[in-house]
Amino acid sequence: MIGYKRANGTIGIRNHVAVIHSVKCSEHVARKITQKVSGTQHFGYDSCYPDPYAYRVLAEMVKHPNIASVLVIKLGCESLPVDKLVKELIAIGKTVEVLIIQRTGGTQKTIEQGILIAEKLVLAANQAEKVTIGFEDLIIGLECGGSDATSGLTANPATGWASDRLVELGCKVILSELPELLGTDHYLLEKAKNPQVREKLKDGLLRANQLGNALKTFAVSAGNEHSGLTTIEEKSLGAMCKAGSKEITDVIKTGEFPTQAGLYILDKVGSIDNNQLTVYEESDSEGFAALIATGAHIVIFTTGCGSVAGNVVTPIIKICGNPRTIAIMGDDIDVDASSIISSNESIDVIGQQLVDKVEEIASGVLCRAEALGHEEYHILRKFSRACDVNY
Template sequence: MKGYKRQDGRIGIRNHVAVIYTVECAHHVADMIARSVPGAEVFGFGGCYSDPYAFKMLVELGKHPNVAGVIVVRLGCESTNVDLLVEQIRMSGKRVELINIQQTGGTIASIERGKAYAMEMVYHSQQTQMVDISLGDLIIGVECGGSDATSGISANPATGWAVDRLIEQGATVIFSELPELLGCNDYLLERPTTDATKQQLLDGLKRANELGNILKAFAISTGNEKGGLTTIEEKSLGALCKAGTKPIDGILKTGQKPVAPGLYLLDKVGILDSQLVTHYEENDSDGLVSLIASGAHIILFTTGRGSVVGSVVSPVIKVCGNPETGRRMSDNMDIKAGSIIEGTATIEQVGQDIVDLITQVAGGKLTRAELLGHREYAIPYKPSRACDVV
């Protein structure tokens, strides 16, 4: 495999130019810049008022090793500290250019300037020397969405088998979704490698349970129920399978990076307050962005009912556990784990297919989501108290 070695020493597997808008008023200009230049992609934060969580997400996505250069597009009167944003992304060694729409002269002038920057950055990114990389250079995120009764007996166990093999070959894996792991406490608490990690995990599970009580809803949806899941415990046991069997080496907060290879759990549940309940995961795209902000080069996304989701910065590999869904949504699925249920493949065989595809995607092969142009993302407002933890 070949990858891109960045100035901060990290390895990238994609070479994107990121066009980041810092308020919704700048979204259209940023979007037009990205659409005009192949190799550029757009994302950002729509809020006018400063938000610590969103700021952290923009910084970490901009610094991500899958990004070669960054263009920040602001309107000029938003409350976000855009100069600090630019400064912190530049600390990764990347070229960062700032466009202030109000000062540049409006839409047309800003788009033209942004296109010029983007074309220069794409050209220079293509000159970046590639280096040999291995699985040990990769961080893999694991997420699920649209789960059904097949997920826990096909897609998730096969992904868990792959996770174990990846870790054995030196990779780093991050799983998350604490609210969706309630009911698995006894199994989870056997796996931390230290007492401190165990206590962090216990605290996170407690907050996840409190969050469910505050919201009067736990992490099981109508779609999950229609797919045959009946309780959060049933869903949780199936979801846990995708994290494999290895010990948990550490607990991360959003934006934190693993310090060494191994298995990590990302705790995204904020400090709870009955008056501040917007710090839960709003959707799958929110969850994917959190994993990418913690350094994930690739995301493994398991589903039973079906999903079309991709993301910005890092490719998403979708593993479908339901054979009927796999046939009905074949355009969107990278791995059809429903073959396990139909008896035409084993968990180990599908797991090896996942490992092989990760190697190919890290080497440049495009996922189905990338080919179809799926670049979903969500960076919502989250209260400042949530940022004390996430």
Template sequence: MVDTFMGYSRKDGQVGVRNQIAIIPSVFCSAKVAERIAYQVPGSVYFRHPVGCSQVGEDLEVTAKTLIAIGNNPNFAGVVVVGLGCERFSPYELAEGIAPSQKMLETVVIQKEGDSLAAIQKGSKIAREMQQIASRQGREEFPVSELMIGLNCGGSDMTSGLIANPALGYASDKLVGQDGSSILSEITELIGTEEILARRAIDEKVADSIRETIHLTEEKLQRQTRNSSNKERTHLISKGNYDGGLSSVVEKSLGSMKKSGNAPFSGVIRYGHQPERKGLYLLDSPGHDGEVSTGQVAAGAQMILFPTGRGTPTGFPGVPVIKITGNNNTYQKMRENIDLNAGEVLEGKKTLEQMGEEIYQEILEVASGKQVKAEILGHDEQFCITRLP
């Protein structure tokens, strides 16, 4: 029997787990106007970012592809693009990239409207009308094969690799086993695991891509740290990781890969791109939590699963972030921020498999409308587009 969830049908065939209106600035100059529009329309979210102009080459291309992909994410019933009017990444280009999704879509350009107040007024009216239409759409039943989850983590400690990450891996395997999709990332935290992950590739071409992706990241880190005068800043794990009981980047990497379970890898995705078929994927991205989540949402993930040993409150606009900790003390201190306590496994109250099943059931409930704690508290800090040197 195939598991199901209650989601929102989209005209392009995708399925959303949320039904919000996205207010997306094409450039940092229009970010405040986008924010003001979102504040005036309940049920909308905005995407503040510092890019969209004074970029060239591949750096600008990544920004463009990522913003377009965010607009195409199925969690959004409609999109209002907000531009300034003279930026390198045109608001009309952004809208054109989102148009194939067939969702509600309008563009507001500040210089065309006359000033920011006029743009806010027009954008708010458009977003309100979109929200009224979206509010009339009901949820429908879909198989879990329509779900894609992002596997991320932050503030790791010794319990992350021991408990929270393996339990999440169990849930990921169960989803992928029913033709759902899952994305592992944070390449800087997978250094040293390339051969282990490559052995799980569906073919040698994918195996070579996994090896190459991790090796290139390692070479980049070597260049970045070679001439650093501060040796503390060359470490690949933070002081908080050390304080939480992690001894080295090797230990962190071996624990980090556990989020992906044991399923075969179907391929490697470039940042700002989407997979061509269902399955487990490796996303080429840095280890920064926000850049990882942004890349996963751009790839099509409708939710993020986020183990955290030390604890973090962060969330993503319009995309639920399910927080899991393997540290019972962290859960007791941050229970208003963390959704699931995998620390019960260390206390002998649950098995790892039982915790994995609890995470899986939480995925289905959140996909069907249950709000996570980051959503309830309004946390949206994780939107952050990666930059290329």
């Protein structure tokens, strides 16, 4: 596998130049720049108001080693602390440029200057040092979306098998979606590496349950129910299969990073000890963003009903085990696990295919979402909830 060595010693498997907007008002200008300059990716923060969680997600996305350099497009009167962001980027040796629309001369002049700057950044990125990397250099995120009755029988257990192998190969693997593990408490707690990790799991599961009750909604969608998953417990038992059999090394928050090979749980539930309750995750794309903000080079995304989502920073490897979904939208799927049902293929065979796919994508081959041009992102505002992140 070949990666890109960054100034702070981290390794990326993609070499994007990020053009980001710091408020919704500057989105159009940033998007126009990326449309004109190959090698750039566009994303950003929409709100006029600051938010600690959203800032940390945005900051870690642009600091991610899959990003070579950054161009920030400001309007000029927004509240996002761009100066703080610039300092964080400079501190890790990442090149960053800023254009302020209110000072540059409006839309067209900012687009023109932005194109020139972005072209220079792409040329510089193309000179990045390429190095041979191993599995020990990779952080892998695990997420599911559009789950159905086949997920817990096919894609999820195959992902669990792959997760075990990836950990053995030296990867740091992060399982997201703590609220989608409700009802599996005793299984999870048995997997905890030590009493401290067990207490973190108990605390996170308690908050996830409290949040669901407070909002009167749990992580079961209409699509899940229509496709055979009628309770959070049914969905959780299938989702837990993604974790494989390895012990849980630690529980981490958004913006924290795994430190050694092992299986980690991402806890982004937050605290409910205030009056600003919000869901822990609004979309699959928001889930990807949290994993990327926790260092994921690649996200393995299991789906039963089908999904098309990709990401602007990190490749999304989709695996599906529903034969009907594969027949309808197989072009969006990276690993077909439907043979587990249709021809009694073993889980370990499909799991090995997934491990091979990780190696292939980490070597520079495009995943299906990348090849089809998917560039989704979703940065969720979560207000000032004490349990999420430090500003």
